[in-house]
Amino acid sequence: MKNFKAKIIENKQVAPQIYNLKFEAPKLAAEAKPGQFVEALCKGSGAPFLRRPFGVHMADTKSGVCEILFRIAGRGTELLSQMSAGDFLDITGPLGNDFEINKGKKHFIAGGGMGIAPLLFLAKAIWQTGEQAKIFLAAKTAADIARLDIFKNFGEVILSTEDGSLGEKCLIDTPLERALKTEQNAALYACGPRPMLRCVAELGAKYQTPTQVSLEEKMACGMGVCQGCPVEVKNKDTKYKMVCKDGPVFNAEDIVW
Template sequence: MQKRQMEILEHTQLTEEIFRLTLAGGIGAKPGQFVQVGLGPTWEPFLNRPFSVHNCTKTTLSLLYRVVGHGTRLLAQKQRGSILSVVGPLGKGFPPTKRRQAVLVAGGIGAAPLYYLMRMLRAEGKDVIFLYGAKTAAQIVLEDEYRSLAREFYLITEDGTAGTKGLVTDLLPQILGENEAEIFACGPNAMLRAVAQTAAEKKLPCFVSLEAQMACGVGACLGCVVATADGNYRRVCADGPVFAAEEVFRFGS
């Protein structure tokens, strides 16, 4: 973990609410890790904001985010050349896959960290299947970039305005079939639970990236704890945000 002052190279509005931010400088992050971003030099907002790493190279760091409150509204106003305070990389990312095939499941802005993961999997020669779900076509971003990295790409929207109509979790069992795949997912909690249940039924390894309200980002404040399947609690920022699905979801007796 390191604190850096990083310059904005590009800041692109992709939809009404979703932006992609590219900063100068690599941070050596692994897929699934996150950073805390401060807008400085003022105290507004007081707390840094956590963002998953969308992409990371030796010379750049990219974040994909949705405007949801005061902090992200202020961030969306930042222009090229502005300097941001970045702490990271933080948290535990996705583990190395042990299988030839990887199935990635994204829900909404949960697609953000899966791009970097998909890049790394392709570099390792893995066979990647990508399921991208959203409520409506207006929430789908960077479709061509995701599609270009996947051997199979499936687009699903709840209202049917793009791709197949329905839920991404409805299609998942059909895609998996009898495949000996490893599953990686990020999105709303209800989606993650459904993905985890499908993985459990098919006895496939599954890893989920959780979202939680964070303050410190290093596990000290305990503001992001979640209950786990064994009755204990884990800190999303320090013990995660990526967990084996069976750690956080329990099914059956």
């Protein structure tokens, strides 16, 4: 866990309101594991005040380049979208835990909306083990699906949109359940809005498939100090776990949905 200033190499709009930001961070690239996140300081004049958490979208050990993918959702991400190559971004990371790749399983990756952000790095890591992954990407509309070509490098991509503008017109659970019905030996990895994750967790339980979900919560410290990002868990010892330190990746069955 380190705090450093990273030189931005590229900050490119990849879809309406969605940006992919590449920066030089050799240590982060070497240390980060799929599912982990960083906290970036989106500098304004006092607002926003806190850092913003972003899943590591991609990390390349060889070039020392890392990437985050974000959508403009407020003042912080708006300021971040205005940064350009040559600027320095204050980053703390890597933070949190990571996805455990269930070796020998058929890997089903499910990303909804901006939940795709940490899943590209995971897809690459699975691809590097030589095992197969099916990647389910879903969004409201075609324009919201970013990074499709890159995802295609690491597995078969199954698309769905709510308005049917790209792929099947449905929510992510439809193609996911179809695949789970025919595949007995699957492992699920998901990130996306809370209702989608709850749905994926239910599918995982129904088909007795090990399911890991990456959760999102507003954070301050990002490292387990402030106890500001709790998620309620089924646990006798404690009511809450912290998304930043105990997560962001949790076993779906441990969460109180």
